[in-house]
Amino acid sequence: MLDIKDKLEELYKKYQDLEGELSRPDVVADLKRFKKLSQEYAHLKDIAQKFLDWKRVSAEIVGHKDLLRSEKEPDMLALIKDELPGLEERYDLLKEELRVLLLPHDPMDDKNAILEIRAGTGGDEAALFAGEVFRMYSRYAELRGWKIEVLSSSAQEGGGMKEVVAEVKGASVYGRLKYEGGVHRVQRVPVTEAQGRVHTSAITVAVLPEADEIDDYPIDEKDLKIDTYRASGAGGQHVNKTDSAIRITHVPTGIVVAMQEERSQIQNRIRAMALLRSKLLQAEIERRDRETAAQRRSLVGSGDRSEKIRTYNFPQNRCTDHRIGLTLYRLGEIMEGSLDMVIDPLITFQNAELLKSSLS
Numbered sequence: 001m002l003d004i005k006d007k008l009e010e011l012y013k014k015y016q017d018l019e020g021e022l023s024r025p026d027v028v029a030d031l032k033r034f035k036k037l038s039q040e041y042a043h044l045k046d047i048a049q050k051f052l053d054w055k056r057v058s059a060e061i062v063g064h065k066d067l068l069r070s071e072k073e074p075d076m077l078a079l080i081k082d083e084l085p086g087l088e089e090r091y092d093l094l095k096e097e098l099r100v101l102l103l104p105h106d107p108m109d110d111k112n113a114i115l116e117i118r119a120g121t122g123g124d125e126a127a128l129f130a131g132e133v134f135r136m137y138s139r140y141a142e143l144r145g146w147k148i149e150v151l152s153s154s155a156q157e158g159g160g161m162k163e164v165v166a167e168v169k170g171a172s173v174y175g176r177l178k179y180e181g182g183v184h185r186v187q188r189v190p191v192t193e194a195q196g197r198v199h200t201s202a203i204t205v206a207v208l209p210e211a212d213e214i215d216d217y218p219i220d221e222k223d224l225k226i227d228t229y230r231a232s233g234a235g236g237q238h239v240n241k242t243d244s245a246i247r248i249t250h251v252p253t254g255i256v257v258a259m260q261e262e263r264s265q266i267q268n269r270i271r272a273m274a275l276l277r278s279k280l281l282q283a284e285i286e287r288r289d290r291e292t293a294a295q296r297r298s299l300v301g302s303g304d305r306s307e308k309i310r311t312y313n314f315p316q317n318r319c320t321d322h323r324i325g326l327t328l329y330r331l332g333e334i335m336e337g338s339l340d341m342v343i344d345p346l347i348t349f350q351n352a353e354l355l356k357s358s359l360s
Helices: 002-021 026-030 030-072 075-100 125-145 172-178 265-291 329-333 340-360
Strands: 113-119 148-156 161-169 182-188 197-211 224-231 245-250 255-259 310-311 318-321 324-328
Touching: 002 030, 002 075, 026 030, 030 075, 075 245, 075 340, 113 172, 125 148, 125 161, 125 172, 125 182, 125 197, 125 329, 148 255, 148 265, 161 172, 172 197, 172 340, 197 265, 245 265, 255 265, 310 329, 318 329, 318 340, 324 340, 329 340
Parallel strands: 182 310
Antiparallel strands: 113 161, 113 197, 148 161, 182 197, 224 245, 245 255, 310 318, 318 324
16 A cells, blocks of 8 residues: 555645635636536545545554554453454555545546437337336436436337437536446336237437537537428427427538427527537547557446347346346336446446556
């Protein structure tokens, strides 16, 4: 642990400096700078608190060992010997936690996210499941104190959703949801199945980091092809009467986004541009990942929509994450938003893999 003590001291000093900086009026007035420094402060706070805890435990261990050499009272010696193993266990645990916290922090993890869910194979059953999975993420957002807002959606006749795109805002949203990208498979007996046979359907989930309008991906207006058209589907009297819907094509990449949820063409354009920036940022992330393919192989998942990541088996009340071989017989709780029991093991596995590569 001594080999990283200087690094921890340095980060603790930076944490203290940030604490003072965030109280300065000029920083508070600069919302962009204040947000950036607040995110950095929140990350360093975990390190600072565990570092102080580690120093306290380390001092207690030294004190206990000194007492073992000087104490003559048998009862006191027995008490010290009884407490020392617990302190040493706590010391080792904090050491591992600090090693994980000292792994390079991905600034993307602090971002909000764009969540896209689309029904895949399975027809009406896939659409019904897409709606249920969106509800699952909505409940999870609620439990974590995040805000979720639908940007666009397409309902399926008879219930369910063909697709839904939503913005999720809160602390470390992308860092926790980024492992959700891929194919989610459901196995259950559809309500229309007369013979009680289990059917398998699938949906795709994509999670994009929400791009900053200025810093992450500046867009040249000359690269855009913008079309307006009349919105369709449910939405009030303005539907099919005004050209409020927007379709934007980013010509260099061929990426297309469309938005029709708002009554105002201007609002639809603002939302479509935000979604386009996130898609362009995600494409850039994927390009960088391809360039570092050896490192990418150590990650939990690529986030690719063609990768089967999870199966939800309703008859067995079972949820299986195929990337790490995790099986939980608590599907009902998971569908009600208790996703931490699935996401935490993924993060733990990911950190363990990164620690291995950092030590090799």
